[in-house]
Amino acid sequence: MLVxxxxxxxxxxxxxxxxxxxxxxxxxxxxxxxxxxMISAVLSIPLGILFGIFMMRKNPAxxxxxxxxxxFIRIMPQLxxxxxxxxGTTRAFGINLSGELSxxxxxxxxxxxxxGDLVRGALSSIPKHQxxxxxxxxxxxxxxNIYVIIPQTLRRLIPLAINLITRMIKTTSLxxxxxxxxxxxxxxxxxxxNRFAFPTAALPIYGVIFFLYFFTCxxxxxxxxxxxxxxxx
Amino acid sequence: MKKSLTVIAAALVSLGLAxxxxxxxxxxxxxxxxAASSDAAVTxxxxxxxxxxxxxxxxxAADAKDSGAASSFRTVDEIKSSGTIKIGVFSDKAPxxxxxxxxxxxxxxxxYAHRIADDLGxxxxxxxxxxxxxxxxxxTGKVDITxxxxxxxxxxxxxxxxxxxxxxxxLGVVSPDNAVxxxxxDLKGKTLIIAKGTTAETYFEKNYPDxxxxxxxxxxxxxxxxxxxxxxxxxxxxxxxxxxxxxxxGFTVGIETLGDYDTIAAAVAKGNTTLLDxxxxxxxxxxxxxxxxxxxxxxxxPVFGDNTDPDSMVVEGGVIE
Numbered sequence: 001m002l003v004x005x006x007x008x009x010x011x012x013x014x015x016x017x018x019x020x021x022x023x024x025x026x027x028x029x030x031x032x033x034x035x036x037x038m039i040s041a042v043l044s045i046p047l048g049i050l051f052g053i054f055m056m057r058k059n060p061a062x063x064x065x066x067x068x069x070x071x072f073i074r075i076m077p078q079l080x081x082x083x084x085x086x087x088g089t090t091r092a093f094g095i096n097l098s099g100e101l102s103x104x105x106x107x108x109x110x111x112x113x114x115x116g117d118l119v120r121g122a123l124s125s126i127p128k129h130q131x132x133x134x135x136x137x138x139x140x141x142x143x144x145n146i147y148v149i150i151p152q153t154l155r156r157l158i159p160l161a162i163n164l165i166t167r168m169i170k171t172t173s174l175x176x177x178x179x180x181x182x183x184x185x186x187x188x189x190x191x192x193x194n195r196f197a198f199p200t201a202a203l204p205i206y207g208v209i210f211f212l213y214f215f216t217c218x219x220x221x222x223x224x225x226x227x228x229x230x231x232x233x
Numbered sequence: 234m235k236k237s238l239t240v241i242a243a244a245l246v247s248l249g250l251a252x253x254x255x256x257x258x259x260x261x262x263x264x265x266x267x268a269a270s271s272d273a274a275v276t277x278x279x280x281x282x283x284x285x286x287x288x289x290x291x292x293x294a295a296d297a298k299d300s301g302a303a304s305s306f307r308t309v310d311e312i313k314s315s316g317t318i319k320i321g322v323f324s325d326k327a328p329x330x331x332x333x334x335x336x337x338x339x340x341x342x343x344x345y346a347h348r349i350a351d352d353l354g355x356x357x358x359x360x361x362x363x364x365x366x367x368x369x370x371x372x373t374g375k376v377d378i379t380x381x382x383x384x385x386x387x388x389x390x391x392x393x394x395x396x397x398x399x400x401x402x403x404l405g406v407v408s409p410d411n412a413v414x415x416x417x418x419d420l421k422g423k424t425l426i427i428a429k430g431t432t433a434e435t436y437f438e439k440n441y442p443d444x445x446x447x448x449x450x451x452x453x454x455x456x457x458x459x460x461x462x463x464x465x466x467x468x469x470x471x472x473x474x475x476x477x478x479x480x481x482x483g484f485t486v487g488i489e490t491l492g493d494y495d496t497i498a499a500a501v502a503k504g505n506t507t508l509l510d511x512x513x514x515x516x517x518x519x520x521x522x523x524x525x526x527x528x529x530x531x532x533x534x535p536v537f538g539d540n541t542d543p544d545s546m547v548v549e550g551g552v553i554e
Binding site: 016019083096196 | 305324325326327331332333334335336339360361362363365366369370373374375476479480536
């Protein structure tokens with residue numbers, strides 16, 4: 001049943017957050033957001049590193065393939081990619097992927113492309129003399145990579161990778177369009193179910209969602225800061 | 234310069250690939266449906282031999298499969314044997330489809346959905362839909378039925394099959410108590426607030442070009458304009474204005490129904506005749522017991538109040554009077 005206006009109107013709108021299971025539902029929605037973005041991030045970082053190394057190859061075919069892949073993913077809005085994977089696979093091949101799996105596929109494709117480009121950028125930003133000096137010390141190419149290049153690359157990558165992960169977390173707000181109810185949609189459901197009794201509930205609920213996103217992304221950037229400091233020496 | 238040319242070239246290549254991709258996908262789907270329909274012919278032959286199915290229905294279903302439309306829908310028998318029906322509803326359009334404070338789906342559409350599941354003897358699994366993706370969900374068989382306040386339009390009817398309607402909607406006009414607009418004639422020389430892209434906009438522009446319109450992008454802005462007195466009245470779907478007037482003392486819906494009725498109906502995948510026939514039979518049976526009036530009492534009356542005539546929205550037995 002809908003809750004009606006008359007006697008409820010005097011309570012502050014934020015109180016609807018504590019009615020029924022609303023707050024727990026909002027946290028449940030946040031968990032969906034975090035789960036999808038973390039699975040995608042964990043998969044796309046190693047894949048992106050491999051892709052980045054692949055992009056450094058001088059082979060023209062490899063260059064063309066990675067260029068097309070990267071630009072395709074970059075040019076396509078994430079929403080279009082989500083629709084292609086979620087509805088397109090069903091229309092074309094009769095494969096019925098769940099919304100959450102489709103979201104993870106798209107986010108991994110996207111994350112791998114972006115991460116790959118970041119890795120490529122970080123690798124090519126290492127000055128040539130680093131390779132040459134290491135070689136002059138008698139290191140093998142493998143040792144050069146392990147002891148000289150990769151540590152420097154990782155440090156340069158951290159802020160960029162963190163930026164990518166937080167962007168992923170925020171982009172999960174699109175997946176509601178393929179039927180995955182995450183934190184933002186849960187918030188909208190709460191606002192709407194109470195819209196007759198609390199017409200002004202939108203602002204406080206969106207405010208709470210803002211803090212939920214903030215407290216999700218903030219620890220990640222703290223971790224990044226810590227790692228950057230630690231790996232400096 | 235050279236770099237930007239490379240980027241443009243890459244963009245063109247990837248667009249070209251994308252186009253080829255969808256073309257290839259179409260070919261593949263046609264090939265697979267062709268294969269599927271030959272299989273279907275075999276099983277049909279078998280089921281006809283058993284005398285269990287209506288041949289007219291079977292051939293219609295087969296036609297739909299041949300036309301290359303997505304044919305991943307489930308028949309009534311398949312739904313029954315799986316034990317669960319998948320129904321797409323709104324989760325943020327109170328009081329038609331919404332999620333209550335306990336996390337349960339509620340509303341006029343949801344009440345009907347539960348009844349459909351009960352009469353099929355299966356459980357119901359709800360999917361939260363957004364307006365833009367309603368056609369696609371049912372066309373690809375991701376849900377068996379779309380029951381999300383889905384207005385019947387000729388364009389949509391090309392992509393999905395609509396069952397008989399269970400609700401109707403017309404325009405309504407809300408205005409302040411001290412200057413109630415009771416007919417369109419009262420609007421002469423006054424300013425009417427409308428939301429852009431709604432049926433109200435097209436209706437007034439086409440039929441009453443002399444009424445001055447004040448247009449807003451969002452409903453919230455339009456309502457605020459009315460509250461501030463920037464216009465004399467506001468018009469949109471009657472369900473919407475009636476609910477709003479109920480929650481905002483000092484405003485009355487002077488015109489409850491205006492213009493042609495649009496009907497609202499359940500939709501199934503194109504060619505899913507068994508499910509469509511089930512829904513149409515169900516609507517007729519439910520009409521006899523006045524099911525949708527009961528649905529109105531339970532879900533809409535608390536919002537629309539005692540003074541609203543249920544017959545301005547409810548349709549029984551699929552018949553519009």
